[in-house]
Amino acid sequence: MNADASVRHMARAPEWTQRIGRSREFWLLLINAGAIILLSALRPDTFFSWLNFKAVLGLMSYDLLLALAMTTVLIVRGLDLSVGSVLALTSVVIALLLQQGFPVFPSVAGGFVVAMLCGALNGVFVAKLGILPFLVTLAMLSAARGVATVLTTGQYISFPAAPYWFSTFARSEIGITVAGGYYGIPYLLLITLTVTVLYGILLSRWVPLRQLFFVGENPEAAKLAGLRVDRLIISAYLISAAFVFLAAVLMTSANRIGYANYGITAELRALAAAVIGGASLFGGSGSVLGTFLAVLLLAFIGNGFVLLGGDPNWQQATFGAVLILAVALDAIRTRRERG
Amino acid sequence: MMQFTTKAVALAALAVTAFAPAPSMADEESAGHYGMVVFLRGSEFFNWSYAGFQDAAATVGATTELQGPADWDASAEARAVDQLVAKGVDGIAVTAGDAETLVSSINAAMAAGVPTLTFDSDSPNSNRLLFVGTNNYNAGCAAGRAVAEMHGDNARVGVSLIPGLDSINARLAGFTECMQEMAPGAQIVAEVNDEGDLQRAETVNTAMLQANPEINVIFCSHGNPATGALAATRNVGRFDGPNKVDVMAWSIDVPILQGIEFDEYTATVAQNPYMMGVMSFFMLYSAANPTQFDSLSNPGFGHVPTADVDTGVAILRKGDPAIQAFLSPPQI
Incomplete structure (x- = not known):
């Protein structure tokens, strides 16, 4: 490094540090690290074990996929309160088709069609008819859960005659031996993490997905710039539905049943994670890494709550308090940034 | 000996048939018509309940019908209760999808003289006769x-x-x-x-x-x-x-x-949903057919217990024959 370069580097260093300091992902990483250290200190025997980490990471997979769905629509100033209900309906459709003896792929395709139809309806009503996302997706929440309930009359839909691999793949593990220790990583987790990483790269690098941010930041300006705003908003809801579909397939496989009550209150967890992770209710921002770290943090809070013997009566109240705090901080941040 | 026994049984059967009241249409009508209202209509649980209700009604020559929504919509249940009252049924057993939503319909049915009880899910603030279900x-x-x-x-x-x-x-x-x-x-x-x-x-x-x-x-x-x-x-x-x-x-x-x-x-x-149906019918039948003394708690109606009826539970373990029974639910 020559002298000039060295001077330039020193001049850039504070800016680089400032950027990290302003990065929500950085702070979330620190908070997660803090949570790990705290819980390890308080419950060293149980928290800091691969068994526990595997359970926390594996079980947060569904929440992560739904939070990515929520993040995507929040970026375009949308909202999707129907993620949990559409998850249930998709799962029920897949399970019913399997129960009727259809092969796996047509059954899963049936679920895909249903999820996409729900996403398309949400998107069209929001983008083309200009109805508030809150109202549209609240209606979808009710309709999807209602249809799932009618289809199943509230009962579990099992599919004992379905191929064995489908009923077991989500819980199957790939074993890795490190330093003499065996570590099993569930496919559920591997698939979710792979999709998350790919989506993170695409959302930050691929122009068509980058356009979602422009739409959310300022729809009018995006329209004037020649972007097809309506199509992009509908696309966001379709992408959201695709994540919900994936969560439904994994959940149906892992539990070996379809159920109309899957995903109850999942929309709140997804919204909390997306907002904590950096997505704004005012659109234009959102980060896959941030959402991942927020889901991880909420999973640690939930795990720590039980490991530390928290009163079950306070579990939902604690979660609600975290959500209120996240939304309040988001509102303050957005106001500051937008003057 | 065998022939004698067979003949005796046949004669006895003939005698019973001759002297017992024949289940004519008029008798069926006098035994009454009773309604059951459920949410999640078509679910195995409530199919069991209705099977019990039907079977119990058949023992006295009464007829039954099943009403209610296929989802959790308690307001649709309330409308079903109203319609059964308008139809003039002799008694209604309803499972409350939502305790409060059913109150006014149950009260209106009781006020119209139609004995109404809740089963499986109660509506305790209503004027229902009693609750039949799991304690x-x-x-x-x-x-x-x-x-x-x-x-x-x-x-x-x-x-x-x-x-x-x-x-x-x-x-x-x-x-x-x-x-x-x-x-x-x-x-x-x-x-x-x-x-x-x-x-x-x-x-x-x-x-x-x-x-x-x-x-x-x-x-x-x-x-x-x-x-x-x-x-x-x-x-x-x-x-x-x-x-x-x-x-x-x-x-x-x-x-x-x-x-x-x-x-x-x-x-x-x-739980025992079949027994819930059976007991619900007999409670309604008793309430709809007063004896010489009115019910103490519900004047004008026949006697039913003032306490709730516990239909009990069984703890099912591997090999219990009840498991096989539950695995073959009735089709309604």
Whole structure:
């Protein structure tokens, strides 16, 4: 490094540090690290074990996929309160088709069609008819859960005659031996993490997905710039539905049943994670890494709550308090940034 | 001897047939027509109830009909009750999808002189004759005794619940008291809130088992957490073997019953929906056919108990013939 370069580097260093300091992902990483250290200190025997980490990471997979769905629509100033209900309906459709003896792929395709139809309806009503996302997706929440309930009359839909691999793949593990220790990583987790990483790269690098941010930041300006705003908003809801579909397939496989009550209150967890992770209710921002770290943090809070013997009566109240705090901080941040 | 017996039986049958009142159309009409209103119409649980209702009605020559929505819509149930009253039925058994939503329709039915009771899910603030269903304290008690029988003083129980619900509080009170009555050393070690969600049930039960490795039984205090609790035992490697955690479910759903036969779940608390239907009919029939003295609590109606009717539960374990019966539900 020559002298000039060295001077330039020193001049850039504070800016680089400032950027990290302003990065929500950085702070979330620190908070997660803090949570790990705290819980390890308080419950060293149980928290800091691969068994526990595997359970926390594996079980947060569904929440992560739904939070990515929520993040995507929040970026375009949308909202999707129907993620949990559409998850249930998709799962029920897949399970019913399997129960009727259809092969796996047509059954899963049936679920895909249903999820996409729900996403398309949400998107069209929001983008083309200009109805508030809150109202549209609240209606979808009710309709999807209602249809799932009618289809199943509230009962579990099992599919004992379905191929064995489908009923077991989500819980199957790939074993890795490190330093003499065996570590099993569930496919559920591997698939979710792979999709998350790919989506993170695409959302930050691929122009068509980058356009979602422009739409959310300022729809009018995006329209004037020649972007097809309506199509992009509908696309966001379709992408959201695709994540919900994936969560439904994994959940149906892992539990070996379809159920109309899957995903109850999942929309709140997804919204909390997306907002904590950096997505704004005012659109234009959102980060896959941030959402991942927020889901991880909420999973640690939930795990720590039980490991530390928290009163079950306070579990939902604690979660609600975290959500209120996240939304309040988001509102303050957005106001500051937008003057 | 055989011929004599056969002839005697045939003559006796002839005599009974000759002197017994024939089930004419008029008699069927006089025995009355009764309605059952349910939510989740078509579900196995309520199909059992209606089968009991129908079968009981058939014994006295009465007729029945089933009404109600295929979802949880309690207002649709209320409309169904109103329509049955307008139709002039002789009695209505309704399971309340929502306790408060049904109050005005039940009260209107009673005011119109149509005996109306609730079964399975109550509407306690209404003027219903009585409630026919599972007594939650007694059901919890049966589960507690079963756990005490299995593990004695060594029982260390984790409970999966939804806080704040009277029904679950009553079940847990019965469970705790009866378990400790039989096995004073048995303990409830931890309680977790599964929020009524199957997936949350897996998450919180997994953490509960890790935090409390001494737990050897998970008591599912309602219908939803069983599959999650079972998955939790898998997650911590205590699904089978000497450290297996016994999962006691609270459900007669097919996957749970099959899981008992496959040694996955240890037992389940099975309510008796068929008996709910049977008892509901006989209570209504009694109320609709007053004897020489009116009911003390509901003048103008025939006598029914003033206390609720507990239809009881059974603790089903592997090999119980009731499992096979539940696996073949009636088609309505």
